[in-house]
Amino acid sequence: MKKNIARLRRAKTTRSHIRDLGVARLSVLRSGQHIYAQVFTADGSKVLASASTVQSDVKDGLASCKNKDAAAKVGRAIAEKARAAGVERVAFDRSGYRYHGRIKALAEAAREGGLQF
Structure with missing residues (x-):
């Protein structure tokens, strides 16, 4: 089984569980150069908040957009924007990625920013 197919299979099961919550x-979403985060409504029809290393306010002061420091900054930004939109509790959809490295850094920074997983 190819790597991406396995990741998408894991993502599908996670999203079905989140839908029930x-x-x-x-x-x-993690790419080779950037990391992106979005907060969706419970039914998935609307994006409430988004942050990424592409945005200039997040990118400022970073040496690189593809390391843990950048992911942590995205996590803090998404937590701030989600709380401004009135969202306190979220379910973390890691899109099938393993919970380590940049994904873990983003999640921990979002928790420190006030989001409850």
């Missing part, structure tokens, strides 16, 4: 979803 009925809470907002914090979804993460």
Whole structure:
């Protein structure tokens, strides 16, 4: 089984479980150069908040956009924007990625920013 197919299979099972919970979803996309995070409504129809290393306010002061420091800054930014949109509780959708490295750094920074997983 190819690596991406396995990741998408894991993501599918996670999203079906999150759908049953009925809470907002914090979804993460990791690329080779950047990391993106979005908070969706419980039904997934609307994006409530988003942050990424592409945005200039997040990118400022970073040596690189593809390390743990950048992911942590995205986590803090998404927590701030989600709380401003009135979201306190989210379910963490790691999109099938393993919970380590940049994904873990983003999640821990979002928790420190006030989001409850």
